[in-house]
Amino acid sequence: MVTGEIRTQCxxxxxxxxxxxxxxxxxxxxxxxxxxxxxxPPGQSVEQTGKWILNGQRGNELGTDHVFLIVETGEVIGTVGAHRPATSEPFEIGYWIAPHAWGRGVATEAARALIGWLDARGQAGTLVSGHFADNPASGRVLEKLGFEVTETGPVYCLGRGREIDHVFMKRTGQALV
Known part of the structure; x- marks a missing residue:
């Protein structure tokens, strides 16, 4: 299934x-x-980003990845996506937003649209996500989307070069509000 475009209000x-x-x-x-x-990783190169883009395109062809850029008035301000290791696994929702766009509901609007898009394809029954414990704003985004905490534990962060406390969350087949 090839990923197309999604338009939200903004x-x-x-x-x-x-x-x-x-x-x-x-x-x-x-x-x-x-x-x-x-x-x-810190200092990610353009070549590494290119590989990430190509891997996402390949994952899309395999049904394991749906990656979207978030574009506002022609400017890329972040990404939102869904990844799963195999088509039998639930999708993991992830996103990042450029700091100049923080605090405006960008992540919530984009992730809500992605979940609706997945739901329309019968792929949003169970979703997983999470956030580093020192990033509670991301946790609030996920809570707004119906995710609930399932556990906490360490996750290695390439950008910090060490394990960081992580909050794991899950959303089970519910309508978006």
């Missing part, structure tokens, strides 16, 4: 292309992003 969600690699790299080199996301 944003366009579209799959990333290799032409977006420089802008994405510029954003993820900010420690306010890479220290809040488990799998983004």
């Amino acid at each position: 944003f366009l969600l579209r799959p990333p292309a290799l032409a977006d690699a420089e802008r994405i790299t510029e954003l993820v080199r900010d420690p306010r992003i890479y220290e809040k996301v488990a799998r983004i």
Whole structure:
């Protein structure tokens, strides 16, 4: 299933292309992003970003990944996506938002749209996500979307080079409000 575009009230969600690699790299080199996301290294290169884009495209073809850029008035301001290791597993929802766009409901609106998109395809029965314990704002986003805490434990953060306390969350087949 090929991922298409999603329009929300304020944003366009579209799959990333290799032409977006420089802008994405510029954003993820900010420690306010890479220290809040488990799998983004500090100093990520444009080449690494390009590989991430290509891996997402391949995952989309396999049904394991749906990755979207969040675009506001033509500017990429973040990403939102769903990943699962195998088609028999639940999707894990993830996102990051450029710091200049924090506090405006961007993550909530984009993730809500993604979950609705997955639901329309019968793929939102059970979803998982989580956040580092020192990022409670992300936890509030997930709570608004119906996620509940299931456990806590350490997760290695590439951006910090160590394990960080992590809050694991789950959402089980419910309507979005």
